[in-house]
Amino acid sequence: MVTACTLKHCAGKEYYCALELTLQVIGGKWKPIILWRLGQDGTLRFSELRRIMPNITQKMLTQQLRELESDGVLHREVYPQVPPRVEYSLTELGRSVLPVLSEMCKWGHAFEANHGTVGTADTGRTTGTRTAGRAIVPGNDGGDDLDLAVGEV
Amino acid sequence: MVTACTLKHCAGKEYYCALELTLQVIGGKWKPIILWRLGQDGTLRFSELRRIMPNITQKMLTQQLRELESDGVLHREVYPQVPPRVEYSLTELGRSVLPVLSEMCKWGHAFEANHGTVGTADTGRTTGTRTAGRAIVPGNDGGDDLDLAVGEV
DNA sequence: CTGTATCCGCATTGATACTG
DNA sequence: CAGTATCAATGCGGATACAG
Numbered sequence: 001m002v003t004a005c006t007l008k009h010c011a012g013k014e015y016y017c018a019l020e021l022t023l024q025v026i027g028g029k030w031k032p033i034i035l036w037r038l039g040q041d042g043t044l045r046f047s048e049l050r051r052i053m054p055n056i057t058q059k060m061l062t063q064q065l066r067e068l069e070s071d072g073v074l075h076r077e078v079y080p081q082v083p084p085r086v087e088y089s090l091t092e093l094g095r096s097v098l099p100v101l102s103e104m105c106k107w108g109h110a111f112e113a114n115h116g117t118v119g120t121a122d123t124g125r126t127t128g129t130r131t132a133g134r135a136i137v138p139g140n141d142g143g144d145d146l147d148l149a150v151g152e153v
Numbered sequence: 154m155v156t157a158c159t160l161k162h163c164a165g166k167e168y169y170c171a172l173e174l175t176l177q178v179i180g181g182k183w184k185p186i187i188l189w190r191l192g193q194d195g196t197l198r199f200s201e202l203r204r205i206m207p208n209i210t211q212k213m214l215t216q217q218l219r220e221l222e223s224d225g226v227l228h229r230e231v232y233p234q235v236p237p238r239v240e241y242s243l244t245e246l247g248r249s250v251l252p253v254l255s256e257m258c259k260w261g262h263a264f265e266a267n268h269g270t271v272g273t274a275d276t277g278r279t280t281g282t283r284t285a286g287r288a289i290v291p292g293n294d295g296g297d298d299l300d301l302a303v304g305e306v
Numbered sequence: 307c308t309g310t311a312t313c314c315g316c317a318t319t320g321a322t323a324c325t326g
Numbered sequence: 327c328a329g330t331a332t333c334a335a336t337g338c339g340g341a342t343a344c345a346g
Binding site for chain 2: 020
């Protein structure tokens with residue numbers, strides 16, 4: 001007997017395995033970036049997050065932040081002032097997700113090494129790190145620099 | 154200076170950080186399950202994968218398998234027979250993703266512990282493991298059983 | 307058995323305008 | 327500043343039929 005798993009519910013999400021649950025909580029296009037940035041900077045205002053991620057729309061940012069908040073991975077502190085001021089920071093649960101993001105990032109780099117990475121300004125086809133065929137597996141090769149999305153549209 | 158990352162391309166995917174790349178390659182609704190199953194069983198035929206995941210449509214399964222294949226994480230072996238026989242297995246790169254899935258799964262369990270897990274047959278609201286407020290962080294608490302999605306529609 | 311091909315509904319995402 | 331509301335577009339995922 002290996003698996004045979006039943007449908008479960010947690011925090012309003014449907015899933016069969018914890019893997020899927022994780023994807024639903026911290027997956028998607030924006031959440032990893034938000035979480036990682038908060039992990040780096042500790043506390044960020046709404047406007048700072050917008051500046052960090054120029055591509056995201058206000059609606060999306062608000063939506064993602066609310067979901068992360070209701071899932072208990074980040075904390076939303078409202079300062080009743082005028083003009084308003086809202087600060088976001090990771091909870092303990094949120095901080096515990098950083099190793100996961102780190103692992104995923106490491107594997108992403110291994111994948112890059114396997115294929116070839118090309119920057120925006122491609123000087124030619126398949127330029128960049130070419131290591132295809134060496135089948136690099138993620139380990140502790142020191143490549144744990146976790147770069148982050150900024151870039152403009 | 155913390156980040157300031159540029160747009161990159163790898164295997165036809167656009168991303169700013171390796172984190173996003175990973176999500177694009179092994180994320181989504183079905184890929185983690187496929188990969189994990191192949192990691193468990195080694196080699197599976199198309200029909201076996203279908204039986205394992207009754208919810209997925211034929212179209213989706215084929216599509217996901219093709220994407221995983223073209224990304225080099227799984228190998229597709231076609232036996233030119235009649236009736237046809239196709240076997241899928243992880244490549245070395247594919248096997249290297251298992252620790253990542255494992256990490257994600259561990260965090261999912263920690264999340265479950267933080268909130269409360271409820272099975273399909275809910276005998277009452279918020280039944281099940283209730284540990285809210287204890288802020289359990291993933292570590293090596295032994296809870297590394299990676300259950301898998303099967304369940305029927 | 308292992309697939310394509312086509313059509314379609316719904317959920318996610320985005321653009322834009324407005325508000326306390 | 328930090329949102330909410332509304333409308334429009336996209337695209338993922340699913341149902342079904344057909345093919346080698």
